[in-house]
Amino acid sequence: MPEYNDCTFDQLVVDYTEINLDRMTNENMVTMCRHHLTKYFESFTERELIDHINDQEHEDTADELICTHYGINPPDCYITD
Numbered sequence: 062m063p064e065y066n067d068c069t070f071d072q073l074v075v076d077y078t079e080i081n082l083d084r085m086t087n088e089n090m091v092t093m094c095r096h097h098l099t100k101y102f103e104s105f106t107e108r109e110l111i112d113h114i115n116d117q118e119h120e121d122t123a124d125e126l127i128c129t130h131y132g133i134n135p136p137d138c139y140i141t142d
Contacts, residue, residue, distance in 0.1 A: 111127060111131075115127075
């Protein structure tokens with residue numbers, strides 16, 4: 062919880078984030094992104110994630126990924142044709 066005014070704290074967060082980003086290597090960045098993306102996708106329901114994949118990915122990629130895990134009939138979902 063910030064003890065000073067909010068805009069000062071906000072700027073401290075931004076500045077410190079930049080310092081940390083500047084010192085990150087590609088390996089660190091990939092590890093951090095993998096962790097955050099995994100946590101983000103884990104917050105979806107199964108249906109939401111399948112819908113998200115169908116909405117965001119190229120049709121062939123979505124079909125291949127979903128079919129690999131569920132076959133041609135994912136639970137309560139659709140695969141784009």
